[in-house]
Amino acid sequence: MRLKKYLKDMTLVLLIFISLILVFQVWFSSNIVPNEAKNISETFQESILEPVLSFFKLNKNSTSSQDISSVFWPQKIVLNDSNKRSVLYYNSEEYQHFYQMSEDFIKNIMLGNIKIKSKDTVTLDEYFSVLKGNSIYLDYDNLYDFRLFSVSICGEADNEWSNDYSSVRECMISLGDNVLNNVSVYMRDYKSGTVFRYILEENKEALEKELDRYFLSHQSASTLSYSFELNFHKQESGDGSLSKLVFDPLILFNLVATEGKSIHSDQNWFQDWLEIESSRAGSILNTFQINPMTMLKYTDMNNARVFVENDGTLTISPNGLLEYHALESGQGLRIYETEDKSAFDIYAAASAAANFVYAVNEDLPKSAFTSIRFSTDLIENNSQGSYTIEFDLCAGGIPVMQTDPVTGERCHSITMRIENGYLKQYRQFVRLYSESDSTEPVTPVINAMDGLIDTLNPQTEYLSVFNVSRCYVDDGAAELLAPQWKVGVEGIQTILTVK
Amino acid sequence: MNWDKAKNILIIFFLCVNLCLCTILVYLKRSDLVLSDTAIESTVELLNQHGITMADDDIIPKEKFKNQSYNLTAFTIENENMLEAWLGAGYSLSEENSSLYQYIYKNGNRQLTINKTGLLFYSDKSAVLASPKEEKEIESELTDKLKKFNLKDDAFYFQDVWFENGLYHCIISPMVNDTKIIGIQLEIAADHEEIISISGNWFTFSGVDTFENSGLLDITAVLANMIFLEEKPTNMITEIFYAAFVPEDYINNKIVTATPVYVFQCTDGHEYIFDARSGELLVS
Numbered sequence: 160m161r162l163k164k165y166l167k168d169m170t171l172v173l174l175i176f177i178s179l180i181l182v183f184q185v186w187f188s189s190n191i192v193p194n195e196a197k198n199i200s201e202t203f204q205e206s207i208l209e210p211v212l213s214f215f216k217l218n219k220n221s222t223s224s225q226d227i228s229s230v231f232w233p234q235k236i237v238l239n240d241s242n243k244r245s246v247l248y249y250n251s252e253e254y255q256h257f258y259q260m261s262e263d264f265i266k267n268i269m270l271g272n273i274k275i276k277s278k279d280t281v282t283l284d285e286y287f288s289v290l291k292g293n294s295i296y297l298d299y300d301n302l303y304d305f306r307l308f309s310v311s312i313c314g315e316a317d318n319e320w321s322n323d324y325s326s327v328r329e330c331m332i333s334l335g336d337n338v339l340n341n342v343s344v345y346m347r348d349y350k351s352g353t354v355f356r357y358i359l360e361e362n363k364e365a366l367e368k369e370l371d372r373y374f375l376s377h378q379s380a381s382t383l384s385y386s387f388e389l390n391f392h393k394q395e396s397g398d399g400s401l402s403k404l405v406f407d408p409l410i411l412f413n414l415v416a417t418e419g420k421s422i423h424s425d426q427n428w429f430q431d432w433l434e435i436e437s438s439r440a441g442s443i444l445n446t447f448q449i450n451p452m453t454m455l456k457y458t459d460m461n462n463a464r465v466f467v468e469n470d471g472t473l474t475i476s477p478n479g480l481l482e483y484h485a486l487e488s489g490q491g492l493r494i495y496e497t498e499d500k501s502a503f504d505i506y507a508a509a510s511a512a513a514n515f516v517y518a519v520n521e522d523l524p525k526s527a528f529t530s531i532r533f534s535t536d537l538i539e540n541n542s543q544g545s546y547t548i549e550f551d552l553c554a555g556g557i558p559v560m561q562t563d564p565v566t567g568e569r570c571h572s573i574t575m576r577i578e579n580g581y582l583k584q585y586r587q588f589v590r591l592y593s594e595s596d597s598t599e600p601v602t603p604v605i606n607a608m609d610g611l612i613d614t615l616n617p618q619t620e621y622l623s624v625f626n627v628s629r630c631y632v633d634d635g636a637a638e639l640l641a642p643q644w645k646v647g648v649e650g651i652q653t654i655l656t657v658k
Numbered sequence: 659m660n661w662d663k664a665k666n667i668l669i670i671f672f673l674c675v676n677l678c679l680c681t682i683l684v685y686l687k688r689s690d691l692v693l694s695d696t697a698i699e700s701t702v703e704l705l706n707q708h709g710i711t712m713a714d715d716d717i718i719p720k721e722k723f724k725n726q727s728y729n730l731t732a733f734t735i736e737n738e739n740m741l742e743a744w745l746g747a748g749y750s751l752s753e754e755n756s757s758l759y760q761y762i763y764k765n766g767n768r769q770l771t772i773n774k775t776g777l778l779f780y781s782d783k784s785a786v787l788a789s790p791k792e793e794k795e796i797e798s799e800l801t802d803k804l805k806k807f808n809l810k811d812d813a814f815y816f817q818d819v820w821f822e823n824g825l826y827h828c829i830i831s832p833m834v835n836d837t838k839i840i841g842i843q844l845e846i847a848a849d850h851e852e853i854i855s856i857s858g859n860w861f862t863f864s865g866v867d868t869f870e871n872s873g874l875l876d877i878t879a880v881l882a883n884m885i886f887l888e889e890k891p892t893n894m895i896t897e898i899f900y901a902a903f904v905p906e907d908y909i910n911n912k913i914v915t916a917t918p919v920y921v922f923q924c925t926d927g928h929e930y931i932f933d934a935r936s937g938e939l940l941v942s
Contacts, residue, residue: 185682452725
């Protein structure tokens with residue numbers, strides 16, 4: 160009797176279980192119901208979820224400071240005291256330490272946690288003289304819309320300083336002299352040319368202690384001088400002769416030859432990486448919103464894989480060149496949602512670009528040695544709504560210039576053209592660099608520039624150099640890349656590099 | 659309450675429910691594989707109302723096809739023994755432009771020009787002329803000859819055949835798992851003795867991508883959409899079939915993908931090719 164009862168119970172449980180499985184099968188195995196379910200899910204997302212997320216600014220347009228700060232950081236940090244100077248690049252621990260410290264410090268001022276005692280404007284000479292004393296100089300290398308600077312530091316585009324600045328390039332934290340105990344922050348607005356000084360109600364002790372610690376452990380004599388200290392920022396030199404080159408006052412010169420580390424470029428890794436797992440190309444397609452079920456694809460005679468979707472063509476070359484072109488007839492890939500075209504400005508474009516680059520590179524192999532950063536001026540231009548945004552792949556904190564396969568000219572690692580929220584063009588050199596043990600001599604800037612003058616043969620009275628920074632150049636063939644100089648000259652659009 | 663009796667009722671109830679669910683499931687699975695007669699009839703009626711006629715209701719395939727794309731690799735690149743098979747042992751390279759992937763090979767009276775995926779072969783011999791009555795005989799011989807050219811008979815189908823100036827001419831296209839590939843073809847001229855000329859592009863099957871979660875549009879849906887065409891077919895539709903298509907623009911690439919299409923042929927030879935995934939008219 161007990162067994163019969165037990166059997167009945169088991170049969171009932173089994174039947175209920177089978178009916179549940181069958182219901183599941185009916186719902187999810189047929190092509191009718193899932194489409195309906197999918198429609199319901201899409202409707203829910205479009206009508207309910209997205210409006211709610213956009214209300215709380217959680218949708219994909221919301222500026223992710225995480226994404227911006229991952230591609231927006233100082234190209235170099237210069238530590239100054241009255242006798243010594245030292246340049247720190249992104250890859251060093253000291254860079255990370257001083258950047259974190261400076262970032263926290265500026266963030267606290269922006270958020271009002273550190274009180275400003277007084278704010279005034281100073282002359283350029285006063286501004287430059289900050290670098291002769293105890294100070295930390297954050298050099299971002301390019302001009303940036305202040306909102307990008309702000310969001311990368313404190314996570315908010317607007318703050319107390321927003322009315323003072325339009326575009327910025329550097330920031331200086333001055334620890335003053337032996338008499339005053341206050342810290343000051345100096346920043347220049349490049350649009351108005353005004354330099355603001357904020358004297359803070361903050362003791363300099365903590366920052367000074369860190370600077371002292373650094374210089375105590377790095378005792379070698381400094382051979383670095385700023386252009387304004389050497390009078391290289393004026394055409395007329397002390398003896399009355401006219402120079403053919405005029406440098407930006409903040410360019411750093413090392414007057415003696417030094418050595419720099421070479422880097423190793425792995426030419427074949429991308430093809431190998433793609434071939435290991437077919438889904439790897441799939442994740443790239445997904446970012447470019449190319450549907451494998453509806454796309455057309457082919458492999459050209461150079462083994463480049465080409466994927467064609469309604470609005471564009473994505474080419475993945477075995478040498479690591481990733482190119483997307485929107486069709487002329489199509490709008491391109493929508494990477495920023497906006498109904499109001501006037502709302503799409505340089506800040507929105509740079510944010511969308513940072514998010515997109517982050518998404519593309521999310522599935523690529525990570526290397527602690529390489530990083531990506533904005534590489535061109537990001538300020539509002541005359542063609543509002545249409546922007547070209549470029550990024551450099553940096554090895555050991557130093558940008559690696561690529562070689563355009565068509566023109567042979569130097570170019571940045573990532574170039575994006577965005578129009579009114581639509582991606583029209585994307586090009587990325589997907590490269591993998593590693594540290595090398597070999598070092599190469601680095602010619603002093605001033606010697607390297609002599610060769611540049613001969614090459615350029617200027618028609619003008621003098622060449623105005625606004626930027627000189629360390630770089631590597633990857634021609635796609637050499638495996639060992641030696642350090643070079645990247646030079647920005649007024650009126651010359653192409654990227655110049657000299658050894 | 660008599661729980662024992664209640665359990666019996668529940669067991670019977672769930673048995674009935676499970677039976678119903680099984681029936682529904684079988685019906686749904688079946689409807690995933692074949693078109694219903696009602697759908698076909700209503701489509702034909704709709705087309706008739708808009709002046710589009712069909713030779714017969716039966717020309718509409720009832721089968722629902724899988725969403726599959728076929729990867730095809732250029733014959734000129736993939737086939738290592740091709741040169742010896744086409745020209746015979748002892749061939750030599752006559753001209754070369756490797757950057758453009760252009761080569762000319764010769765062996766006696768035979769010459770083969772390769773231009774990326776394009777092939778141009780001819781044998782400089784005096785042809786043995788034949789009459790149209792010998793078509794079947796020559797076709798059978800040709801199939802054997804093509805095997806020697808590394809073109810297996812189960813990998814192609816005859817698209818067109820005709821006689822001209824005493825020579826047998828045909829156009830062949832690839833076929834993969836009984837699916838015709840449209841957009842790739844070789845034109846062949848032959849006599850009783852050998853192949854006189856071959857020209858065109860050729861690819862061999864190298865893989866298939868199957869998308870289980872995304873079905874193709876029903877053929878009836880694509881047919882029904884024809885009523886919105888600006889230039890509707892004026893002639894009767896005589897044949898409808900499922901195939902895979904490679905657009906002409908992509909033909910000079912190393913690996914191409916043939917995507918699923920529906921082909922509608924009319925009495926005047928006019929052909930409509932629709933993308934079976936989107937319903938878009940690709941070729942008219």
